[in-house]
Amino acid sequence: MKKFFGTYQELQDNVLRTGLYGEWIDLGNQKQFRTGDGGILNWWQSTKTFTLQGNYEAMVALASALGNNGKVHPPIANGNTHLQLWK
Numbered sequence: 001m002k003k004f005f006g007t008y009q010e011l012q013d014n015v016l017r018t019g020l021y022g023e024w025i026d027l028g029n030q031k032q033f034r035t036g037d038g039g040i041l042n043w044w045q046s047t048k049t050f051t052l053q054g055n056y057e058a059m060v061a062l063a064s065a066l067g068n069n070g071k072v073h074p075p076i077a078n079g080n081t082h083l084q085l086w087k
Contacts, residue, residue: 002050011066014074018064022039035062038055039054
């Protein structure tokens with residue numbers, strides 16, 4: 001699993017810098033950002049683990065916000081839209 005070791009505020013600031021529009025949902029330990037074009041970032045505060053899913057272009061931008069320089073695997077042809085990050 002991929003990790004983001006910053007704070008929730010730092011994560012929000014990083015996402016803001018991508019220029020993506022969307023909304024944050026606070027689910028307690030889980031924080032979720034949904035972009036207007038279908039990208040989803042899930043981050044768990046206690047474990048620092050994150051997942052990305054949905055619109056590929058939005059996932060690339062979100063990956064860059066998490067310090068992965070936008071390096072992501074392309075979508076899988078079978079329709080799986082969960083993001084797999086390059087190591």
